[in-house]
Amino acid sequence: MSDVDASPASAIGWALVRDVRVALRSKGELGVQLLFYVIVVSLFPLATSPSREVLATLGPGVLWTTALLASLLSLPRLFAADFHDGTLEQIALSRRPLVALVSGKVAAHWLTTGLPVVVMAPLLGAQYALAAPVLGTLTLSLLLGTPILSLLGAVGAALTLGARGGGSLLALLVLPLYAPVLIFGAGAVDAVRAGVSAAPHLSLLGAGLLIALVAVPFAASAAVRIALD
Amino acid sequence: MAADLLLEARGVAAQRGHATVFTGVHFALRSGEALVVRGPNGSGKTTLLRIVAGLTMPSGGEVRWQGDAMRAFDARLRSVVAFNGHAPALKDELTAFENLDAWTSLHGAPVSSDKIAEALDSVALSRRHRLPVRALSQGQRRRIGLARLALCDRALWILDEPLTALDAEAVDVLGELLARHLAANGICIAASHQPLPLEASRMKSLSLGEPS
Numbered sequence: 390m391s392d393v394d395a396s397p398a399s400a401i402g403w404a405l406v407r408d409v410r411v412a413l414r415s416k417g418e419l420g421v422q423l424l425f426y427v428i429v430v431s432l433f434p435l436a437t438s439p440s441r442e443v444l445a446t447l448g449p450g451v452l453w454t455t456a457l458l459a460s461l462l463s464l465p466r467l468f469a470a471d472f473h474d475g476t477l478e479q480i481a482l483s484r485r486p487l488v489a490l491v492s493g494k495v496a497a498h499w500l501t502t503g504l505p506v507v508v509m510a511p512l513l514g515a516q517y518a519l520a521a522p523v524l525g526t527l528t529l530s531l532l533l534g535t536p537i538l539s540l541l542g543a544v545g546a547a548l549t550l551g552a553r554g555g556g557s558l559l560a561l562l563v564l565p566l567y568a569p570v571l572i573f574g575a576g577a578v579d580a581v582r583a584g585v586s587a588a589p590h591l592s593l594l595g596a597g598l599l600i601a602l603v604a605v606p607f608a609a610s611a612a613v614r615i616a617l618d
Numbered sequence: 619m620a621a622d623l624l625l626e627a628r629g630v631a632a633q634r635g636h637a638t639v640f641t642g643v644h645f646a647l648r649s650g651e652a653l654v655v656r657g658p659n660g661s662g663k664t665t666l667l668r669i670v671a672g673l674t675m676p677s678g679g680e681v682r683w684q685g686d687a688m689r690a691f692d693a694r695l696r697s698v699v700a701f702n703g704h705a706p707a708l709k710d711e712l713t714a715f716e717n718l719d720a721w722t723s724l725h726g727a728p729v730s731s732d733k734i735a736e737a738l739d740s741v742a743l744s745r746r747h748r749l750p751v752r753a754l755s756q757g758q759r760r761r762i763g764l765a766r767l768a769l770c771d772r773a774l775w776i777l778d779e780p781l782t783a784l785d786a787e788a789v790d791v792l793g794e795l796l797a798r799h800l801a802a803n804g805i806c807i808a809a810s811h812q813p814l815p816l817e818a819s820r821m822k823s824l825s826l827g828e829p830s
Contacts, residue, residue: 395726407709407720414711414750475705478673484697484726614691618674 397489404480404493405500412501418466423505426459430513441518448517449527449578456506456531457567460538461560463502467494467539467546469555472616477550481617487610495543495605503535526581526591533594534574540601541566547612570597619773619803623649625670629679632665639665640826641678649803652796652816656809657826663809664704664778666826670807671701671776683774700772702780706759710752714743714762717751722769729769737765741791757783764788767795775799777808789815 412419433451434444471477480490510531514524545563549555577590624646631641639662647653655663668674670681672688672695680687688695708717718734738744741761751759760783767775780792793815796806800820808814814821 403720403724407724410716411709411711473705474709475703475707476709478701478703478705479707479721479724481691482671482673482696482699482701483724484693485724487691618690 395484395486397486397492400485400489401493401496403485404490405497408494408497409500412466412497419501419505422459422463422502423509425462426455426506427509427513429455429458431516434516444517445519445523445582448514448519449523449575449582451517452510452514452527453531453534453571453575453578456510456535457538457564457571459506460503460535460542460567461563463498464542464546464559464563465556467498467543468550468613468616469546472550477613478617481614487613488606491543491547491610491613492606495539495609498543499536499539503539507531507535523578523581526587527578530574530577530587530591530594533591533598534570537570537594537598537601538567540598540605541570543609544605544612547609547616550613550616570594573597619649619771621649621803623773623803623805624682624684625774625805625807626682626685627666627670627679628682630666630669630676630681631678632662632669632674633677634665638677643679643824643826645822645824647805647807647822649805650800650820652800652806652808652814652821654808654810654814654816654821654823655826656811656823661826663826667701667703667776667778667807667809671699672696673701695774698773699776700767700770700774701776702763702767703778706763708751708759708762711750713748713750714738714754714765715747717762718765718769721766725770725772727771733769734765737768738762740768741765741788757785757788760784761788761791764791764795767799773804775804775806775808777806777810779810780808781810781812781814 430452433447437443437447468477471480481487507528510528511524514527519527542563545559549559549562552558573590573593577587580587580590626646627643630643632639643666645653655666657663665674669676672691675690682688683695712720715734715738718737722729735744738747741764743758743761746754746758781789784792796816799806
């Protein structure tokens with residue numbers, strides 16, 4: 390037997406590189422998710438009011454809610470494709486630690502679906518007449534919040550593997566878990582608009598991110614093993 | 619590979635929902651032996667292979683590797699198993715070469731690109747190695763599965779219906795791979811409806827009955 394590199398870091402790297410490569414080969418899917426985000430965000434000003442005041446009030450909530458929905462839209466691709474083509478079995482049967490492989494997959498998911506949402510946010514926020522400091526806080530809150538969405542979503546995506554109507558079940562399971570992220574994320578932006586510090590909200594988001602980073606890979610890999618049984 | 623490998627099933631039973639699929643499956647395989655699992659559709663061949671691979675827990679009995687009872691996803695088993703299941707475990711977006719590269723490195727034993735090219739050559743896919751797997755036929759995908767076996771140094775091969783979609787030439791390749799694996803003291807357990815290209819002296823067989 391040859392020597393095996395079973396270190397967690399190299400397992401995270403393997404899953405990250407492979408998933409990003411696969412995602413970049415199917416750019417259409419990535420594009421659909423990002424376009425969904427752009428279009429839904431742009432629909433609200435058309436449907437409500439052109440008044441700057443109303444838009445500035447609505448803006449943060451709309452951007453955050455749409456980020457949630459865009460994340461939800463992309464969740465099935467996290468594990469379902471690997472589950473159906475048998476790759477997930479190979480991943481679970483490999484000598485590398487499953488927890489690390491799952492972490493790498495979640496990181497790849499965030500890089501390909503969460504990060505574009507963060508990058509687009511300042512541009513889209515401009516439609517809502519948000520001032521520069523508000524846009525900055527919005528982007529920062531999304532930067533802290535979208536990885537939590539990918540992480541929490543990973544548990545839901547793994548739990549609903551193989552379930553009939555997995556997509557709608559996933560929404561029911563994950564959206565309530567997303568609520569605290571939405572509250573603190575949009576809350577941070579509202580705080581800045583009200584002229585107070587966003588630090589408490591952002592700290593809570595950061596704390597949530599740390600907890601999710603530690604706990605989620607274990608929960609998601611346990612769910613993957615159950616799904617394969 | 620060591621010449622004293624031992625894979626045993628002791629009274630293995632499986633359930634699907636409330637229905638018993640099979641009970642009391644016994645076998646023992648030593649280095650250089652192959653087990654062919656036969657039985658009608660629904661008799662639990664795939665379930666048995668998944669239990670041996672450690673993907674599924676048996677509802678009764680145990681699987682032993684080198685005398686030790688294995689849990690699901692047991693690390694000792696994971697380091698020796700090569701599992702070729704129903705699904706080909708290939709990414710449509712990647713080429714055959716990239717799939718093999720990712721697979722060998724996933725299993726912790728990356729091999730040189732020359733070796734991968736050689737393995738693709740042995741299954742007559744070298745001219746197609748730049749195409750994404752999406753563009754390959756069912757049989758060609760199964761051939762990549764064969765190339766995977768050629769590249770791995772795993773002691774325990776678990777093959778679910780390895781002949782599906784293979785043409786005569788690919789069946790010969792499989793026969794060669796199996797002969798080489800068993801001669802190198804490997805163990806193989808395969809589920810198949812058709813006769814496998816195996817030396818009779820190395821082959822044991824197991825019949826699973828009708829589902830009760």
